[in-house]
Amino acid sequence: MRLRKSYNPDLLNKNELSKLSELNSLSNEYDRLIKRKNRLSTELKDINLRIKSIQNLHSEFASHLKSTNKDINPIISVGFDKRWSTYNCIVKISGSGKSFYLGKEKAIKMKLQQFHSNNIMGRGMSFVKSEIIRIVNTVIMQFVDINSEKEIFKKRLKLNFDNVLERYVASGEWDYWKSG
Secondary structure, three states: OOOOOOOOHHHOOHHHHHHHHHHHHHHHHHHHHHHHHHHHHHHHHHHHHHHHHHHHHHHHHHHHHHHHOHHHOOEEEEEEEOOOOEEEEEEEEOOEEEEEEEEOHHHHHHHHHHHOOOOOOOOOHHHHHHHHHHHHHHHHHHHEOOOOOOOOEOOOOOOOHHHHHHHHHHHOOOOOOOOO
């Protein structure tokens, strides 16, 4: 943003000359800030890639532990609340339990429809429950801190249906997917 000094000082009044001088003095700071912004942007991209890599390694290791260690195998079930006609998912791992809200039958089916080429709205809840259990089982270890002795579920990563589906989409473990 360098301003050229090819202006004619006779054509500018004192106020305009003062503003022009101020702009010229700010151009060095502007250039410095742009360079810093670009450097920080590159650093942020590198940091995000490293974070993603570490998360993937953690997830792979946790999945490996899950398959070899019987204490870490999750027990996943879907429960029905008659009072509100809603469903919840209950996950138990190594003596710790966590439950999260799934929603009403129609809302759940609408969220699961993206993973099926055929319409699942007419399917029964036993099919939906098995799908939820399969999906949760695929991604649950991403919500688990295997190093924690007290609370096995990560506090900074909220276990809810939307986060589970988001992680499932990112996992690539589905056969069919459509946006929408």
